[in-house]
Amino acid sequence: MRTLKGIGVSPGVVIGKVKVLRAEEITVPKVNVKDSEIPNEIARFEEALTKTRAELLGIRRKISQEIGRDHSDIFNAHLLILEDRTLIEDVIGLIKSEKVTTEYAFSVILQRYFHAFSQIDDEYLKERISDIKDIGKRVLSHLMSQERESLVSLREAVIVVSHDLSPSDTATMDRKNVIGFATDIGGPTSHTAIMARSMEIPAVVGLERISKEVTSGDKLIIDGTHGLVIINPDESTVEKYLSEGKKFAMYILELEKLRNLPAETKDKHQVELAANIEFPDEIPSVISHGANGIGLYRTEYFYLNRQDLPTEEEQFVAYKTVAEQMKPNPVVVRTLDLGGDKFLSSLDVPREMNPFLGWRAIRFCLTRVDVFRAQLRAILRASHYGNLKIMYPMISNLDELRQAHEILRSVGEELTKEGIPYDKDIDVGAMIEIPSAAITSDSLAKEADFFSIGTNDLIQYSLAVDRVNEKIAYLYQPTHPAILRLIQQTIKNAHDNKIWVGICGEMSGDPVSALLMVGMGVDELSTSPFVLPKIKKVIRSVNFSDVKALAEKVLSDFHTAEEIRNYAEKELNRLIPGFSDEYLT
Ligand code: PEP
Ligand code: MG
Numbered sequence: 001m002r003t004l005k006g007i008g009v010s011p012g013v014v015i016g017k018v019k020v021l022r023a024e025e026i027t028v029p030k031v032n033v034k035d036s037e038i039p040n041e042i043a044r045f046e047e048a049l050t051k052t053r054a055e056l057l058g059i060r061r062k063i064s065q066e067i068g069r070d071h072s073d074i075f076n077a078h079l080l081i082l083e084d085r086t087l088i089e090d091v092i093g094l095i096k097s098e099k100v101t102t103e104y105a106f107s108v109i110l111q112r113y114f115h116a117f118s119q120i121d122d123e124y125l126k127e128r129i130s131d132i133k134d135i136g137k138r139v140l141s142h143l144m145s146q147e148r149e150s151l152v153s154l155r156e157a158v159i160v161v162s163h164d165l166s167p168s169d170t171a172t173m174d175r176k177n178v179i180g181f182a183t184d185i186g187g188p189t190s191h192t193a194i195m196a197r198s199m200e201i202p203a204v205v206g207l208e209r210i211s212k213e214v215t216s217g218d219k220l221i222i223d224g225t226h227g228l229v230i231i232n233p234d235e236s237t238v239e240k241y242l243s244e245g246k247k248f249a250m251y252i253l254e255l256e257k258l259r260n261l262p263a264e265t266k267d268k269h270q271v272e273l274a275a276n277i278e279f280p281d282e283i284p285s286v287i288s289h290g291a292n293g294i295g296l297y298r299t300e301y302f303y304l305n306r307q308d309l310p311t312e313e314e315q316f317v318a319y320k321t322v323a324e325q326m327k328p329n330p331v332v333v334r335t336l337d338l339g340g341d342k343f344l345s346s347l348d349v350p351r352e353m354n355p356f357l358g359w360r361a362i363r364f365c366l367t368r369v370d371v372f373r374a375q376l377r378a379i380l381r382a383s384h385y386g387n388l389k390i391m392y393p394m395i396s397n398l399d400e401l402r403q404a405h406e407i408l409r410s411v412g413e414e415l416t417k418e419g420i421p422y423d424k425d426i427d428v429g430a431m432i433e434i435p436s437a438a439i440t441s442d443s444l445a446k447e448a449d450f451f452s453i454g455t456n457d458l459i460q461y462s463l464a465v466d467r468v469n470e471k472i473a474y475l476y477q478p479t480h481p482a483i484l485r486l487i488q489q490t491i492k493n494a495h496d497n498k499i500w501v502g503i504c505g506e507m508s509g510d511p512v513s514a515l516l517m518v519g520m521g522v523d524e525l526s527t528s529p530f531v532l533p534k535i536k537k538v539i540r541s542v543n544f545s546d547v548k549a550l551a552e553k554v555l556s557d558f559h560t561a562e563e564i565r566n567y568a569e570k571e572l573n574r575l576i577p578g579f580s581d582e583y584l585t
Contacts (some may be wrong), residue, residue, distance in 0.1 A: 001234050005490040006182070007192035008206035008227030013245035014180040014202045015238060018218040019158035020211060021151065023171060028140065030106040032099050041095050045088075046104040046247075048142040059172055068318065080136045087113070093457035103143045109134045131504075143182055151178065161222050163211045165192045175199060180222040182210050182229050196224070197530055198285065203227050225585065255533035263525075263536045265518070269544035272524035274332075274530055276504060280318050283325045285529045292535065293329035295452065295526020296320060296391075296504040299375070300337050309371065315378035323386025330387045330505075331428065332452065332526075333379050336371065337361045337393040340457075356466065368405050376411045383423035391452055395430040395437050401447055404428075433457035433505075438486040445497035452526070453490055455505025456511075461485055477561035478507045484516070484555055484564070491521050501544035502526055511538045511583040512568050518544070519551030538583060541576045551573075 033041055044207045048064065060075040081087070087109060094105035151160060151169060154177035160170070163184045169191070179201055186192050186205035196203030202224030214220065214231055221230040221241045225248070230237060263273040273296030275286040286294065302310040302318070322331050337359020338349070352358040365372035379390055392404050408428065415422050432438050433454030441451065455478065460467040462482050465475045477483070487503070494501035500525030507513040509527035514535050517525065525535060550571050554564045572579045 001237060002206050002213070002231045004210060004213070004229045004231070006204040006210075006229065007187060007225050008198035008203075008224045008541065010181075010201060010203040011223070011225040012200075012202035012248050013221065013223050013241050014159065015219070015233075015241055016159045016179050018161050018214050018216055019151070019154070020214060020216045020218050021160055021165070022163040022211075026265055027466075028103045028144075030104050031097075031101045033101055035099065038099065041102045041105075042092055044143065045091060045095070047108065048102070048139050049082055049088070051142045052135070052138045053079065056082070076136060077136075079132055079137050080130055082139075083167060095568060097562055103140055107136070107145070108138060115125070128554055130164065130166055134411070134534075144366055151261055151432045151452055154178070159222060161210055161214055161220070165195070168426045170195045180220075180224070181205070182220065182222055184208055197528070198282070198306045200530065246361050250501075255537060258536050258540070259288070261290075261536070261540070263539045265291075265539055265542055265544040266516040267543045267545060267548070269518075271518055271522070271539055273536055273539075274330075274502070274524055274526040275532060276526050277322075277529070280325075282529065286326075289529040289532045290531060291329075291532055292330040292386075294322065294326060295502050295524055297331055297333045298337065299334060303336065303338065309374075310488050312374040312378045313382075315375060316381050319379055319382035319388065320385045323382050323387075323388050328385040332389045332391050334391045334393055334431070335362070335375055335379075336365055338364050356460065362392050362400050362404060363394065364399065364405075372404075372407060373411055376408055377415065380408075380415055380422040380426065381420055383426050386420045386421065389427040389429060389450070391429045391431055391450075393431045393454070394434060394457070395432070395444065396446065397436060398433045398440070398443050401430055401444060405447070431504075432490050433461070434503075435462045435486060438490045441490045442495040442496070445493050445499055450499050451490060451494050451501040452504045452524075453501065454520075455483070455487070455503060458486060458505065462486060478510070478513050479516070479554075479568070480561040481555070481559060481562040481564065484520075484551075485519060487522075487554060488520050495521065500524065501516060509535065511535065511579075512565065512572060514538065515542060515547050515572060516551050516554065516568055518542075519547030519549070521548070534583060538576065542572075546575050 041281065045472055052418055056075050074256045091102070091105045091110045092109060094100065095102060098105065113132055114129055117132070151173040154174045157177050158181040159182060160178055161182045163185060164186060165181065176197070181192055181196050181201065181203035183192050183205045184207055192203060192205055202222045204224055204227050206224055207229060212227060219232050220235050221237065223229070223241065223244070254350060262270055264270040273290070274291045274293045275289065275291040275578070276287060276296040276298070277283070278298045278301045282396050302315060319333060337360070339358060340356045351360070358369070376390070379388060382388060390408070392401065395401050412422065412424070427449035429450035429452060430437065430444055430448045431454045432441055434457070437444060438458065445451065445466060454468060459465065459476055459480070463475060463477065465472050467476060487557045490499050500523040503517055503522055504526040506527070508525035509518065509531040511534065515527055515538060520541060527535065550568060554568055558567055569580060569584070
């Protein structure tokens with residue numbers, strides 16, 4: 001028996017048999033060919049590309065029908081790699097000049113691509129390496145007539161162990177028989193993690209060597225809540241985890257009972273609980289987790305993984321679907337928040353020294369008005385079909401808000417002239433995620449219909465801590481007094497001006513921070529769908545008067561993030577017996 005520690009990215013416990021999806025490179029020996037064989041090698045290459053293309057189109061069709069177009073779009077990037085003229089010509093050139101087999105030439109050129117991509121200091125492009133690898137393996141398996149191991153049809157329930165899981169592995173997977181994931185690499189926002197959470201199966205990533213340490217058929221325990229994996233556990237460990245698994249299942253059942261109950265404190269103070277989404281196909285999960293609406297619909301994912309810009313029509317269809325499915329509940333559509341860690345392949349955005357402080361989000365939209373108008377037209381048109389609201393990201397001053405309003409007004413006029421119906425009273429809000437916006441929220445509140453505080457960025461910009469740099473992660477402190485004061489000030493300014501204010505950063509998914517913010521009087525919390533029941537349960541376990549007093553006390557009596565966190569945790573344990581054990585493990 002051996003225990004490995006990784007990063008738990010999807011909670012729960014599962015015990016089962018391993019299926020290792022081998023991720024090793026297919027090794028290709030160098031084999032020379034005669035001059036007369038060269039045309040045949042080139043023909044083989046073209047045939048392999050055609051077969052791979054047909055395979056990918058098949059997968060794309062299947063995903064599009066079963067899961068939705070947004071997910072199938074990832075394969076457009078794969079198809080583009082296959083059609084890359086430079087890559088094709090490089091391979092043919094090498095076959096001719098070195099007189100080698102197609103598979104050898106192809107693997108050499110692929111290695112050059114990997115090398116070139118890994119030198120680029122750009123996380124988004126680095127991630128494309130896995131797309132190229134995925135394609136490379138498919139083409140090579142056709143050339144070498146090797147059947148790629150897959151998860152397409154499984155005879156029994158398995159825990160999938162792999163170096164990493166590619167979108168095409170998970171997309172074609174036999175979902176009913178996959179009960180857990182464990183991978184060598186990845187973090188909380190990796191593809192494997194997102195997939196596991198949407199399938200609601202336990203997963204641990206970042207285990208470094210798990211794919212080398214187990215073989216198919218081994219017994220494995222995955223504890224996704226604590227980020228542990230136990231290889232070939234003994235009887236007593238299996239017993240212990242069987243009971244952990246039962247406890248977790250009961251806990252989920254208990255949370256499900258809360259689905260149709262309001263998020264209100266014991267003394268009847270109500271809070272709206274909403275969900276953050278990226279894709280329309282997350283709506284069933286939003287509804288099943290009991291959200292009152294969508295507090296943040298991130299739309300930049302439309303623009304990723306593609307060479308062209310999304311059309312107004314394409315966006316309209318997605319926004320309309322979400323509006324209709326959530327009706328009469330509200331959906332806050334955030335306009336394009338490009339930049340920082342979200343790069344777009346379809347737009348020619350120059351690289352910058354400080355991308356988080358650069359030409360991004362609303363700043364980008366106010367210059368690329370063509371892109372902005374297309375999105376606003378799509379949102380306004382869709383607003384006719386449900387309860388949509390518009391929200392601008394990264395507002396740093398009143399001028400930006402005014403300029404955005406002006407563009408929206410002119411887009412509305414255009415639609416009116418064209419006789420296209422839309423919600424003329426649509427609410428338009430500002431994200432408060434830059435300290436200057438929080439500090440001047442009294443002025444902004446006079447010209448916005450609502451605020452949503454983006455604590456992920458508010459923390460990053462207020463504390464000068466890059467949110468994706470793990471070296472300084474210890475400085476990323478949600479309960480820093482500066483953050484709580486900015487939140488408090490924003491809530492007060494919103495309420496003084498009779499507008500509502502929500503929180504849509506990760507802080508709303510943390511039970512301690514969520515209760516502190518409820519105590520400060522926030523009107524809405526928006527977070528990942530699967531965290532909502534837990535947040536609802538903690539809200540229903542306290543009195544508003546108690547968390548209000550707690551928020552006041554931490555703001556006045558404590559001076560460091562740690563002191564505040566410790567005191568809040570201690571006090572919440574007093575108010576909700578067993579709080580830490582139940583909610584913070
Ligand atoms: C935020 O900054 O808190 C937020 C919700 O937006 P994003 O994480 O998309 O930047
Ligand atoms: Mg943000």
